[in-house]
Amino acid sequence: MSLEYTSSEMMTVTAARALENGSTCFVGIGLPSEAANLARLTYAPDVVLIYESGTLQTKPNVLPLSIGDGELAETALTTVAVPEMFRYWLQGGKIDVGFLGTAQIDKYCNLNTTLIGDYRSPKVRLPGGGGAPEIATNAGEVFITLKHSSRAFVEKVDFVTTLGFGRDGKGRDNVPNIGKGPTRVITDLCVMKPDPETRELVVVSLHPGVSREQVQEATGWEIRFAEQLEITPEPGENELTILRELKARTDRAHAGQ
Amino acid sequence: MAEFLSLHDAVARFVEDGATVAMEGFTHLIPFAAGHEVIRQQKRDLTLIRMTPDIIYDQLIGAGCAKKVIFSWGGNPGVGSLHRLRDAVEKGWPHKVEILEHSHAAMACAFEAGAAGLPLAVLRGYVGSELPSVNDQIKFIECPFTGERLAAVPSVRPDVSIIHAQRADRQGNVLVEGIVGVQKEAVLAARHSIVTVEEVVDDLDTHPNACVIPGWAISAIAVAEKGALPSYTHGYYGRSNRFYKEWDAIARDRDTFTQWLDNNVHQTGESA
Numbered sequence: 001m002s003l004e005y006t007s008s009e010m011m012t013v014t015a016a017r018a019l020e021n022g023s024t025c026f027v028g029i030g031l032p033s034e035a036a037n038l039a040r041l042t043y044a045p046d047v048v049l050i051y052e053s054g055t056l057q058t059k060p061n062v063l064p065l066s067i068g069d070g071e072l073a074e075t076a077l078t079t080v081a082v083p084e085m086f087r088y089w090l091q092g093g094k095i096d097v098g099f100l101g102t103a104q105i106d107k108y109c110n111l112n113t114t115l116i117g118d119y120r121s122p123k124v125r126l127p128g129g130g131g132a133p134e135i136a137t138n139a140g141e142v143f144i145t146l147k148h149s150s151r152a153f154v155e156k157v158d159f160v161t162t163l164g165f166g167r168d169g170k171g172r173d174n175v176p177n178i179g180k181g182p183t184r185v186i187t188d189l190c191v192m193k194p195d196p197e198t199r200e201l202v203v204v205s206l207h208p209g210v211s212r213e214q215v216q217e218a219t220g221w222e223i224r225f226a227e228q229l230e231i232t233p234e235p236g237e238n239e240l241t242i243l244r245e246l247k248a249r250t251d252r253a254h255a256g257q
Numbered sequence: 258m259a260e261f262l263s264l265h266d267a268v269a270r271f272v273e274d275g276a277t278v279a280m281e282g283f284t285h286l287i288p289f290a291a292g293h294e295v296i297r298q299q300k301r302d303l304t305l306i307r308m309t310p311d312i313i314y315d316q317l318i319g320a321g322c323a324k325k326v327i328f329s330w331g332g333n334p335g336v337g338s339l340h341r342l343r344d345a346v347e348k349g350w351p352h353k354v355e356i357l358e359h360s361h362a363a364m365a366c367a368f369e370a371g372a373a374g375l376p377l378a379v380l381r382g383y384v385g386s387e388l389p390s391v392n393d394q395i396k397f398i399e400c401p402f403t404g405e406r407l408a409a410v411p412s413v414r415p416d417v418s419i420i421h422a423q424r425a426d427r428q429g430n431v432l433v434e435g436i437v438g439v440q441k442e443a444v445l446a447a448r449h450s451i452v453t454v455e456e457v458v459d460d461l462d463t464h465p466n467a468c469v470i471p472g473w474a475i476s477a478i479a480v481a482e483k484g485a486l487p488s489y490t491h492g493y494y495g496r497s498n499r500f501y502k503e504w505d506a507i508a509r510d511r512d513t514f515t516q517w518l519d520n521n522v523h524q525t526g527e528s529a
Contacts, residue, residue, distance in 0.1 A: 066334030068284025127332030134362035163385025
């Protein structure tokens with residue numbers, strides 16, 4: 001009865017289900033973009049996808065390789081200049097959900113996409129902030145999706161590029177005009193949410209077949225599990241078919257360029 | 258009024274050693290042909306501003322043109338790292354390059370403030386980010402009306418901005434279509450500007466609200482057919498995603514990079 005699917009597909013489908021139909025979503029490239037488009041192609045046809053390249057209400061037929069692929073402009077309702085995108089649409093409060101990926105995340109949901117090691121002599125230099133620092137604070141709430149590993153899930157990020165809840169969990173307290181921040185983190189193993197009081201990430205749902213030990217092993221701090229720990233619903237046949245078609249179309253399109 | 262020049266002459270006239278240069282284009286319309294001309298003319302000590310340095314600045318940095326890079330996202334889009342940028346920052350090859358990094362929102366606002374003739378941009382930004390601790394050009398000010406704490410960054414005022422666009426008419430008016438990024442802002446913020454175009458036409462055939470930059474606001478126009486490749490020009494040719502992927506291997510190694518630069522930039526003339 002149960003379908004065959006990979007842990008990556010489980011992650012994407014779960015992330016897609018988090019998006020409400022009709023909401024406006026500022027989409028990061030990569031996994032968030034995959035999940036957001038799957039949502040649009042399945043049960044959330046009226047979700048409004050917005051990319052920082054200025055493409056408003058875009059409906060790409062294939063997933064973009066870059067944030068500024070022509071596909072995004074060609075299928076958008078309209079395309080605005082980048083300053084307008086960040087000032088009017090994001091800072092102006094028109095975005096319900098910011099959907100982000102990251103290289104590192106810590107127990108208070110702070111994101112690091114700047115570097116591993118010390119700033120002046122980095123061990124690994126990463127691309128940097130891009131749109132994330134302001135997406136995370138100016139969107140109504142933030143979803144984060146990434147693969148679960150102890151390299152990515154660290155107790156304290158090396159550098160806070162983008163605010164989750166700060167080094168002490170209180171980074172949003174008493175800050176005016178700021179969004180709710182991260183409300184869920186979706187990985188290939190589980191779904192996590194910040195504790196409403198301490199803001200520490202708590203596992204609320206394990207994907208089918210995943211053990212607590214597996215999650216702990218892939219997390220760089222002693223991870224907490226919710227008292228009412230749930231099992232994430234499996235992907236449906238329709239979602240898997242549409243996701244696989246989307247990825248196949250994308251591969252074909254990019255191979256030809 | 259914009260002068261129609263060869264790309265060689267435009268770069269020779271407006272890009273001086275030590276200049277602050279913005280070559281813009283948000284993934285789309287990246288002025289690669291102009292960047293290569295800057296490399297061929299061996300310009301040095303440039304302060305290079307771009308939201309996304311992309312392969313174009315990776316090439317300029319590896320070629321030794323850059324003294325400093327101001328940016329907000331320094332990766333190879335959809336692929337990974339910019340290895341020449343990393344090699345310069347981490348190992349000082351071919352020489353040490355200073356970096357100053359922002360967020361996209363701050364840089365976009367800084368370009369807009371530059372176009373607006375203001376000394377600074379104000380935004381609701383950098384809340385809780387540690388970027389202000391490593392970039393002394395990020396400050397916080399209090400709103401005089403509400404008391405809200407807001408971020409401030411200096412406006413971008415380049416000596417010269419370089420962009421690529423679809424076409425110009427014979428009066429030098431330029432049409433930019435598709436993802437327009439911060440190109441108009443970059444041109445208006447700069448003391449001088451060079452616009453490379455795919456073609457010059459009699460009539461721009463445009464719409465009332467299209468992104469048109471008047472010829473009298475531009476210093477020079479140079480025709481550079483396929484001047485954005487491996488980036489793309491909406492309505493003319495697509496992005497070479499394949500090259501962006503290949504660049505990863507080319508740029509990873511200093512010798513391979515140098516060889517590539519010799520074969521594909523130094524040994525090709527402007528008209529090639």
